[in-house]
Amino acid sequence: MKVGFLGLGIMGRPMAKNLLKAGHELMVYDFNQEAVNDVVSCGAKAGTCGKDLAEFSDVVITMVPNSPHVRAAVFNENGLAEGFRKGESVLIDMSSIDPVESKKIGADLEKIGVDMLDAPVSGGEPKAIDGTLSVMVGGKKETFDKYYDMLMVMAGSVVYVGPLGSGNVAKLANQMVVAANIGIVAEALTFAKKAGTDPELVYQAIRGGLAGSTVMDAKAPMMLSGNYKPGFRIDLHIKDLTNALNAAHAINMPVPMTAQMMEVMQELKNHDEGSCDHDDIVRYYERMTGVSIVKK
Numbered sequence: 001m002k003v004g005f006l007g008l009g010i011m012g013r014p015m016a017k018n019l020l021k022a023g024h025e026l027m028v029y030d031f032n033q034e035a036v037n038d039v040v041s042c043g044a045k046a047g048t049c050g051k052d053l054a055e056f057s058d059v060v061i062t063m064v065p066n067s068p069h070v071r072a073a074v075f076n077e078n079g080l081a082e083g084f085r086k087g088e089s090v091l092i093d094m095s096s097i098d099p100v101e102s103k104k105i106g107a108d109l110e111k112i113g114v115d116m117l118d119a120p121v122s123g124g125e126p127k128a129i130d131g132t133l134s135v136m137v138g139g140k141k142e143t144f145d146k147y148y149d150m151l152m153v154m155a156g157s158v159v160y161v162g163p164l165g166s167g168n169v170a171k172l173a174n175q176m177v178v179a180a181n182i183g184i185v186a187e188a189l190t191f192a193k194k195a196g197t198d199p200e201l202v203y204q205a206i207r208g209g210l211a212g213s214t215v216m217d218a219k220a221p222m223m224l225s226g227n228y229k230p231g232f233r234i235d236l237h238i239k240d241l242t243n244a245l246n247a248a249h250a251i252n253m254p255v256p257m258t259a260q261m262m263e264v265m266q267e268l269k270n271h272d273e274g275s276c277d278h279d280d281i282v283r284y285y286e287r288m289t290g291v292s293i294v295k296k
Contacts, residue, residue: 007069026044090117
């Protein structure tokens with residue numbers, strides 16, 4: 001299959017490489033020429049703009065930071081819309097954006113005869129590299145079925161959630177849970193240390209019970225070792241929680257736990273830690289308590 005891939009960041013670059021490994025013919029585009037060169041060295045072609053990708057491809061994947069970037073990639077001058085073929089081209093937006101905007105972009109594309117799926121991912125850089133991401137997909141079921149196998153090249157699971165926008169609703173729900181989960185792991189381990197108990201042994205004691213989670217197993221070891229290298233940056237989680245708050249307020253739903261985690265992450269950003277992994281939440285508790293759980 002001919003695939004265009006626009007957006008070669010922390011997640012997009014390994015995702016594009018996994019498509020190449022599976023034998024898909026790939027054209028890529030990004031403002032970061034080093035990233036383009038890296039993927040081209042693995043066998044991709046380089047496009048000079050979004051229009052090039054759309055003209056080349058059967059399907060185009062976008063993997064960019066937020067809603068305005070998706071709209072710009074599609075509708076700006078020399079964007080994807082200028083190269084899409086009516087009734088043939090498909091856009092799969094794998095960015096994590098506001099579901100309201102997903103629906104608007106999809107409606108605008110429908111006017112020019114282009115179908116769209118929203119298919120955000122969860123799992124961070126390690127799962128992007130391994131090809132074991134979780135993908136949540138919204139759009140027409142027949143379009144989902146057509147591209148399911150291609151999406152599985154990058155994923156451990158690909159789940160159809162419902163109409164367009166549903167993928168990003170699922171992703172925002174995921175990010176709400178992840179934020180609260182990381183926060184309580186950091187809080188609990190700091191509590192253990194301040195109470196005079198080894199937080200690593202507490203982690204080992206509780207990880208196999210009801211408190212255990214994928215988030216705990218991924219993030220507790222990083223917290224204990226003082227590893228804040230980004231797999232998923234605080235700045236990106238702030239973006240997701242902003243979208244979650246906006247989407248929730250649009251339907252008049254209070255989301256107090258999500259709002260609290262947003263305030264925690266804003267404190268981290270104010271300490272110039274926005275580029276750190278979201279396990280950096282533990283340093284919020286370190287500043288509040290004067291206690292560090294990092295193993296010496």
